[in-house]
Amino acid sequence: MPRNCILLATIVKIEILNTGSELLLGSTANTHGTWIGQELVKMGLRVQRQTTVPDGEAIEVALAESVSRSEVVLVTGGLGPTSDDVTREAAAKVLGVELMRDEAALRDLKAFFDQREKTMSAVNLKQADVLVGADILPNPNGTAPGIYAPPRLGCAIFLLPGPPNELYPMFHAEVAPRLKALAGVEQVAEVRELKFVGLGESALHEKIDAPLAEIEGLEVGYCARLGEVDLRLIGSPDVIDQGHQLACDLFAEDFVSDDGSSLEEVLVHHLREKNFTIATAESCTGGLIASCLTDVPGASAIFEYGFVTYANAAKTGLVGVKEETLLKFGAVSEEVAAEMALGARVASGADIAVSVTGIAGPSGGSEDKPVGTVCIGIATSEEVVTYREIHPRNRKDFKRQVSQRTLDLVRRFIAEK
Amino acid sequence: MPRNCILLATIVKIEILNTGSELLLGSTANTHGTWIGQELVKMGLRVQRQTTVPDGEAIEVALAESVSRSEVVLVTGGLGPTSDDVTREAAAKVLGVELMRDEAALRDLKAFFDQREKTMSAVNLKQADVLVGADILPNPNGTAPGIYAPPRLGCAIFLLPGPPNELYPMFHAEVAPRLKALAGVEQVAEVRELKFVGLGESALHEKIDAPLAEIEGLEVGYCARLGEVDLRLIGSPDVIDQGHQLACDLFAEDFVSDDGSSLEEVLVHHLREKNFTIATAESCTGGLIASCLTDVPGASAIFEYGFVTYANAAKTGLVGVKEETLLKFGAVSEEVAAEMALGARVASGADIAVSVTGIAGPSGGSEDKPVGTVCIGIATSEEVVTYREIHPRNRKDFKRQVSQRTLDLVRRFIAEK
Missing domain, CATH: 3.40.980.10 (MoaB/Mog-like domain)
Incomplete structure (x- = not known):
């Protein structure tokens, strides 16, 4: 122990x-x-x-x-x-x-x-x-x-x-x-699990383990999953509250839930609260982001349109990516991600659109853009932001991690609005 | 044992x-x-x-x-x-x-x-x-x-x-x-797992357990998963071959693989072999069918366009479902499923399009269309077929089961072509 x-x-x-x-x-x-x-x-x-x-x-x-x-x-x-x-x-x-x-x-x-x-x-x-x-x-x-x-x-x-x-x-x-x-007892201790996304297990541990150890009577555990890490606190309610407070002070932006809610549940909740709708334009994740959103009961209040633009023709045809952008920068580029997000927003009328285009592998990589490369775009009527990252994993894990990462980027994006 | x-x-x-x-x-x-x-x-x-x-x-x-x-x-x-x-x-x-x-x-x-x-x-x-x-x-x-x-x-x-x-x-x-x-051995016994889809564990067991028991030296196991059942045969290669033959004679249409391949892997393989492309138009599965197809390496050869038409406006706007069809029959109807499939086929230019519209729950059901109701359509340039089924399960299991069921219907559909 x-x-x-x-x-x-x-x-x-x-x-x-x-x-x-x-x-x-x-x-x-x-x-x-x-x-x-x-x-x-x-x-x-x-x-x-x-x-x-x-x-x-x-x-x-x-x-x-x-x-x-x-x-x-x-x-x-x-x-x-x-x-x-x-x-x-x-x-x-x-x-x-x-x-x-x-x-x-x-x-x-x-x-x-x-x-x-x-x-x-x-x-x-x-x-x-x-x-x-x-x-x-x-x-x-x-x-x-x-x-x-x-x-x-x-x-x-x-x-x-x-x-x-x-x-x-x-x-x-x-x-x-x-x-x-x-x-001979009713209840001697409580268990609370805090979920953090966008943070490695070692990064969490390094900053928080020593200060948590100073809280007397608190037991701490860590559990990492693809793209997330859970911090488990066990003890009396008041020592758990102390640990909880400490964790949320240190990692306010990475904190997702303390009641077992998944990232997508939290995101759907935030979108509903702010009355935002969202649309998706997916290439490499192939519909997984839309599927994660629609796993949540009540998703229809915030999600209406999803585009799976696996082929280039679908990118130009459905969400208005320009031929010359594809030719100049390639399908996996921040420029194409930006146009996908902008086009999906206009085609759907949603408040926010998110796009992903990447190389899931196992083939299709190059020196410049290795397998695992992904470009992500988030567009509103006022702006478009893009990200380029590398997640070198097997095909299914890549899809899952990129999907979770994209949902998390949207969560952070709207947190600032 | x-x-x-x-x-x-x-x-x-x-x-x-x-x-x-x-x-x-x-x-x-x-x-x-x-x-x-x-x-x-x-x-x-x-x-x-x-x-x-x-x-x-x-x-x-x-x-x-x-x-x-x-x-x-x-x-x-x-x-x-x-x-x-x-x-x-x-x-x-x-x-x-x-x-x-x-x-x-x-x-x-x-x-x-x-x-x-x-x-x-x-x-x-x-x-x-x-x-x-x-x-x-x-x-x-x-x-x-x-x-x-x-x-x-x-x-x-x-x-x-x-x-x-x-x-x-x-x-x-x-x-x-x-x-x-x-x-210190290469292999003392062989294990082969036959995957069947669209068949219950008890239905498989009832017909096959007694005849398999007559094959001397064959150990048999069953494993049911959502929408599929695996039959595990353990023994020497020749007794396994006997059991395999028996199973495939009895359940030829339900047999999917004997090498661990998933339903979607088998389907993508069949589509590639026949040089067919496929498009998806999804409501209640919310992108999961497209995501399953794109889990398979090489899916881009057969899958180019996916539509997630979660809202009615998306059904009319993206895949040409008629307003009057929605009004007359409701979004969850074989008529709407047919129009979704036909529309997705035309919009994508794919050889086959598949559609699903249903009630994932937990709310949204009625006496006429309880939670778990789903309508599925398959369209080619020559025909459209529809199905209406009920899969009363929790939301995520419903999505997964409907997704697998739809892929299996496509598998059976193209097997006849």
């Missing part, structure tokens, strides 16, 4: 153990870790470790390790009716208790099949087996009830079904209240 | 150790386990265990356990420039070796910043630190080089960067060849 760590309750040490060969073969994404992590953070708790093992005997080995290390283990999967579903048996061995068929669970199981006018198979019977001394966690959405084994050997165990539509409701109804009781 | 399981080498015991507090807090989905699992399966290898730990000292503890248990450990994350990036240090302690600044790595690091016309921060220096006796794995896409520590204490360690756009190319270029050498 970071040196200035305090934080979310380590009052209870919690681990997740996900079982299922399909998770390790990569045929199914393991979304449970993410989902449970989020739910625990909302409760002021956090996961210490997450482990995935295949179906079979590896479950018992890993569960024994988790039990020896932690105070709560959440196990998902392996409660089904087939021969490779052995989580119940593994838990019984680790805890040294017996399995017993539970009459109430058996009734629920039979009712589940009756309700669907289906016949229960003999293989389903074992789904009514419960650890002695444990609680049954009802599963209205499937055949596998969950099991809660209260602390024994210093550790409580929850056995939970794998399918998300069964796991999620069971977590809320049965697991969360028991966890709160175990932790 | 699937009942007809054979194989994949447990010749080498491989573990994945993912580091990063954001993974356990649930702010970032852990996609690395899935992705690496898939890549290893393709090589005839499989993962024994996957663990996630937070940044900080937990890395050293977990790495020591993994090293004691396995023959290869793939560690992701914690190679960044900030104070919570401590994976290098943890590996040095576990292996009992020193870290040394590597001059070649330092040169690469400086070149990375120079190429982007940026200044390197002092905090980046430690990214050139390497375990004594280890190989540097070059990272052309980021500042953190990977590290390969050859077997010591019976275990080889790969330290890999967290960002996917850095990890994936490094895995292919640097990790895969070394893993093959460590495993």
